Amino acid sequence: MAHHLRKLFSGLFFVLLLNASAQSIENEDRSALKEFQNANVPENRFDVFFNSVNRYNQNSAYDWLDTVKVYLSNAQKTNDTIAAQLYRVMQTQLYNDLGEYDKSTALAKELYEAKDSLNLDLKKIVLDVLDNNYANLQLYDKQIEVRKKKRELGFTNNISFYDIYSNLGLHRKARNQFIMEVKPTIADNDTYGLAKYHSKVGNYLRLDNSAPTALSELKKAKAYLDVYLNDISIQKTEKQLFESDLLKAEIEGNIGKCHVLLHEYEEAVPLLESSIEVLQNSSNNNHKSEIIENTLNLADANLQLEKFSTAKRSLDIDFESIDMLQSIKRNSLLAAYYDKVENFKNAATYYKRNERIKDSLAQKQSSIIKQQLVTIVANEDMENSQRLIEEQKRINEQARSEMKAKDERINLVFISLIFTLLGFAGLVYAYLKSIKNQRLIAEQKHIIENALVEKDSLLKEIHHRVKNNLQMVSSLLSLQTKNTRSKSAIEALEEGKSRVKAMALIHQKLYQNDDLSVIEMQGYIESLINSVQSVYKKGGHNISITIDAEGTELDIDRAIPFGLILNELVSNSFKYAFPENDENGKIYIHLRKNGEQGYFEYTDNGVGLPEDTEERTHSSMGIRLMNRLVNQLQSKLNIDKADEGVRFWFNFN
Structure with a gap:
C-alpha cells in the first residue's frame, strides 16, 4: 500500500513539474511585439509597449521601430491624430533605446511644443526621454531645464543634481547630495528601497576610488535585496521581479568591479559574467553602458589571470555605442594584451591611438564639461536662493493666518488690549523679520553676483584655452604638411588647417569681447x-x-x-x-x-x-x-x- 502511494505521489509531482516547465517555456517564448500587434486599438498597443516587462525579449528595437512606423503611417493616412500622437511618443522612446539621442530629442521637442498639447501622462514620458537624452549627450544645462518643467508640472518635488555631478566626475559631491536628499525618504521596512539606496551610495564610492568602503555598501545592498526577494509576505508582480533581477545584476557587477580594483580577480570574474548575462535583457541605456564597463573589467581580470584568449574575446565585442573614456580603456587593455603575447607592433598602435584620442578630444571635452559645470552651479545657487525666498514667504503667510485665527477667538471683553499687544508684537516681529530678510536677500544677491562674475571669467578662460588648443591643432597640421610629399594630402591638410583657424577665430573674438554671448x-x-x-x-x-x-x-x-x-x-x-x-x-x-x-x-x-x-x-x-x-x-x-x-x-x- 505504501509502495502504491509513493508511486502515486511521484506521478502527481512529475505532472506538476511538467506543467510548470511548460508554463515557464510559454512565458519565455511570449513575444511582446506579437502581443503589441494583436492589440486591437492604439491605446492598448501603447499600454503593451510601455508596460511590457521586457519588450525586447524576442525582437530588437529595430523590429519595433519598423512596426511602429507602419502603424504611424496608417494613422496619418486616416487622419487619426490621437493614434499618431501615441505612435510618435513610442517612436521617441525607441530612438532613445537605440542610442540615437539626437533623433529622439528632435522628435520629443516637436511633440512637447506642438499646438495640440499632450496630456499629463504623455508629457511625463516625453520629458523623461528628454532628460535621459540630454544626460547621454552631456547637455546638463538642458537637462536641468527639463527637470524644472517636470517640477512645474508636479512630476517631481525638486530638481536633483546628484546624478549630473556624478556624470561630471564629482562623485563625492554626488554621494553627499544623494544621501541628504534620498535617505530621509526611505522607510526602515522598505528593503527594496534600502537595496537601491546602498547600491547607489556604493557605486559613487567605487567611482571615487574608495573600493573597500564601496564593497561594504554594495554587500549591504545585496543583503537587503535578498531579504526583499525571500519575503513571501510581499506579493511581487512580474515587472517587480524583473527589475529586482536587474538591480541584483547591477549590484553584482559593481562588486565585481571593486574586486578588480582590489586585484581580487578570481572573485571578480563570475560576478561580472553573471551581471553581463542578466543586464543584456534590459532596454535601459544606462545598463548598456554598464554592460560595456563590466565587459572591459572582465577582460582586465582575465588578462591578469593570463587567460589571454578569453580576454581577447571580450575586447573584440562590437558594442553599439561606446564613449570616449571607455574607448581609451579598451585601447589600453588591447595594448596590454598585445604586450603580453609579445606582438609589440599592435601594442604600439593602440598606445598611439590612445594618445591621439587624449590629445584631440579630452581637452575639448574637459572645456565643455567645465563650461556646463559653471552653468549648473549657478543654476543650483539660484534654485537654492529662490527656495529660501519661497520658504520665507510661506512662513510669513502661515504666521499671518495663525494671527488672524487667534484674533477671531479672542474674548470681546479683552479684544482692544490683546489687539494692541498683538499689533505691537506683530510690528516688532515684522520689523525684525524684514531686517533679517533684507540681509538674507543681500547676501544671496552678493553670492549670485560673484557667481556670475566668476562664470564670465571662467567662460573667457575656456574660450581662450579652446582657441589655444585649436591653434595647436593648426600648428600640428602645418608640421604634418612639411613632412608630406603627396600634393592631394597637402591640400587636404591645408583645408583642415583653414577650417580649424576659422573656429579658433570665433573663440578669440569671444574672449576679447565684453559680451560673451x-x-x-x-x-x-x-x-x-x-x-x-x-x-x-x-x-x-x-x-x-x-x-x-x-x-x-x-x-x-x-x-x-x-x-x-x-x-x-x-x-x-x-x-x-x-x-x-x-x-x-x-x-x-x-x-x-x-x-x-x-x-x-x-x-x-x-x-x-x-x-x-x-x-x-x-x-x-x-x-x-x-x-x-x-x-x-x-x-x-x-x-x-x-x-x-x-x-x-x-x-x-
Missing part, C-alpha cells in the same frame, strides 16, 4: 579672409573684396557654422574662380539679421561652376560640408550659376 561679424569676416589669404599665398591678394555685415551680431551656435561656410567659399574662390588672372576679380559678401530673420549672400565674378556641378555635389567634401552646416542653421543652400561667376545664398532664423 555674441560676435560682431564684420570684424570677424575681415580677420577670417586675412587668415585664408595667408594660407593661399599665391592667390587672392589682387581680388577686390566687399564685406557688407556692419552691425550684424551672431551667437556662437550660428557664428561657427557661418565661419566654416565662408571659409569654404573664400577658399574655393581663391583656388578656382580666377585660374589665369585675378586682377579684375571681385568678391561680395552680404550678411544681415533683423530680429528673428537673417539673410546671407556670397558672389564672385570668376569662371563659375563647372557643368557637372550637380553630380559633384555628392562627392565634393566642400559642398557637402556647406550643405550640412546650412542644415544646422535650419535652412537650405541655394546656388545660382551665371555666365560669369556664381552666387550662393540662404535665409536663416
